[in-house]
Amino acid sequence: MNQHFHALRVTDVIVETEDARSLVFDVPDDLAEEFRYRPGQFLTVHIPGAEHGSVTRCYSLSSSPHTADSLTVTVKRTPAGHGSDRLLGSVRVGSVVHVQPPTGRFTPASLDGDFLFLAAGSGITPVMSIIKSALAAGSGRLALIYANRDERSVIFGEQLAGLAAAHPDRLTVRHWLESRQGLPDAAGLRALAAPFRDRDAYVCGPGPFVAGVVDALAALGVPRERTHLEQFRPPNRTAFPDPPPGGDPSARTPRSVNGLQLVLP
Structure with a gap:
């Protein structure tokens, strides 16, 4: 896995459920090729912190490279989850998050199958x-x-x-x-x-x-x-040195998703 982190700015924070958010990233033109991905892959995110130290976590991409979607990961807060709790508690529109390029093998060889x-x-x-x-x-x-x-x-x-x-x-x-x-x-x-x-x-x-x-x-x-x-496996708690800080949060309000009609067996 490429161990180099890139600073990406968050352009939207979407409220999916009470404890899940989607983080939408802006990918600069000079990083477009490096962040090209296949459906089902994930990003490794560096999350700085003082109390528990800096940690890395892997979050799957919920966006599609075959639609107009911007690069997006969806994060669910977990009990005692230092990574997800810290990330969802601190990231706002305009924040800068340090991530590695996409990777992962949970992806179909062809999209034409059943x-x-x-x-x-x-x-x-x-x-x-x-x-x-x-x-x-x-x-x-x-x-x-x-x-x-x-x-x-x-x-x-x-x-x-x-x-x-x-x-x-x-x-x-x-x-x-x-x-x-x-x-x-x-x-x-x-x-x-x-x-x-x-x-x-x-x-x-x-x-x-x-x-x-x-x-x-x-x-x-x-x-x-x-x-x-x-x-899902226990998180990798290996600490990385903190990348350079950057980015000021914005006060833009996240969007919410309400109302479901579920098809049950």
Whole structure:
């Protein structure tokens, strides 16, 4: 991985849910090639701090390189998450954030295939990048099974509903809400995934969710080589020297996303 950080200015902070924000970056022309990316990749972000020292964290890109999206990562605040809490608490429009160029292998070789996506919580972030890209530049059919605590915790809820409405013959979205259905289990996931068992599966979320999905897909006879995993792991706490500071925050108000109509099994 390229260890060189670049200073990118934040042009927007979008409120996705109560504990998730999307950070939109301006990429200067001279860095455009270095920040060219594939759907499903991530950025490594340097987060300075005094109490716990400087840390680096990896955040998936939710934007698509095949649409008019600006470079965007989506960050969800986690309990005792020094990185996410510090980042979301300090970054404003106009702030400068130091990031490494995109990397990651959770990305399809072609956007023309038929895909099944299974995500939980902020695991939707790289999946959203792939879905938008496949709809814009691919030709296949897509299905998403997305698990969350409740309606208020669904990231990109309105965007997903809009994409499904705009592409009814290509995108199917099914939500699993713990508040109504309990924790996702292999049997329930197997039933939802069964109609799409012939597709390549892309899975992203916390460890227990990923393990349940792997069991469900194996029971359906999906070959392991057609199951692609992006699993959340404990953060890398290696400290880096602080890059030069820069940028003054702006007082621009973030946008909010409200109101969901979820399709439940």
